[in-house]
Amino acid sequence: MILSKRLYPPAVIGIIGGGQLGKMLAQSAQRMGYKVAVLDPSEDAPARSTCHTFIQADFSDEEALVKLSDMSDIVTYEFENIDAHILRNLVSDYYVPQGAETVLTLQNRTSEKNAIRDSGASIVPFENVSSRGDVESFADKYSYPLIVKTATGGYDGKGQYYIGSKEDLTAENIPFEDREFIVEKYIDLEREVSLTAARSAGGEIVYFPLQENLHRDQILYRTIAPARVAYFEQAKAEVKKIMDAMLFVGVFTVEFFIDKEGELYVNEIAPRPHNSAHYTIEACNISQFDAHILSVTNQPLPEVYQHQDAIMMNLLGEDLDRLGLELFDYSEWNVHLYGKSDRKPARKMGHVTILTDDIDMELIKLKKNFEKES
Ligand code: ADP
Ligand code: MG
Missing domain, CATH: 3.40.50.20 (Rossmann fold)
Known part of the structure; x- marks a missing residue:
């Protein structure tokens, strides 16, 4: 309808x-x-x-x-x-309003990556694989290191296998018979960035600032916005190609890799709010959540601007174990706790957002206060 x-x-x-x-x-x-x-x-x-x-x-x-x-x-x-x-x-x-077809395409990494490639956006070499032999053939073409990922159901690095060499491939027990997998080139990353955009039911498009993301153990650890690299226009152009090929209503985020040569590649797309844009709640005139609600209710979208630079740190279970109630000692930390009762070391339990005029200084403070390093 x-x-x-x-x-x-x-x-x-x-x-x-x-x-x-x-x-x-x-x-x-x-x-x-x-x-x-x-x-x-x-x-x-x-x-x-x-x-x-x-x-x-x-x-x-x-x-x-x-x-x-x-x-x-x-x-x-x-x-x-x-x-x-x-x-x-x-x-x-x-x-x-978000429809069915875009999210169904994005549910499966093979169809997702095919759609990204078909849109003309830049993507790292990948292939659908169903055996160790398939991965070896891919390695003959593209060489190691590679990464094998489940085609469906993966998030926060779940269902991913780093394959540095043929020995790793032999050692890893990848359950090819139970699941569908893709293999792709493992990139020596210079940086990861993401771009969040919203398209209203009326067709207006707004972009949030480029976000710079640091992952640890394949889980988002920290976002800095705006990113300290000048890829905003290039990322926007890539997002535009994807949007011309796929229908989006609501907020969505495109994740990118930047390799050591400075090449920008699309990694994946999330057709919903995204962890790397949580900072928008405090740092922008509208949050990604506001943008989504305005989009799907067919309201006009304002131009997005950011009041102040921001750092967002995810709070995993292990971070909460370490920080305890000290979390509330740092008045510059905007604390968000999601209210999950079951705390696990790698589970996202909340996040903090810090607004600052001095990202470098704040990162030094975070090393000491958040990571407890002297
Ligand atoms: P998920 O669906 O779990 O977010 P991603 O494909 O985004 O899966 O992988 C999670 C993280 O793992 C990435 O943000 C990146 O840090 C790392 N990673 C994934 N694929 C590659 C790759 N081909 N090369 C280098 N790092 C990768
Ligand atoms: Mg990802």
């Missing part, structure tokens, strides 16, 4: 997925006066505390998704892996 009119509060926004992204979307929607209904399988989903109606149900429970849609004026999702058949049904019967 297509919505040609603007949707004003107190309309109900139904959100599929009640993790931290769902929670922050709900907070933004509620600030504007919308009502929010959330569906999530977890009893203590972060967004449960920030919605008017909570449906605890599995993402594969079509009846529950229909119930959510029936009580909502529009349906949006922060969760990417909704079943294709169910999502297509929802899109045909309800107003789901």
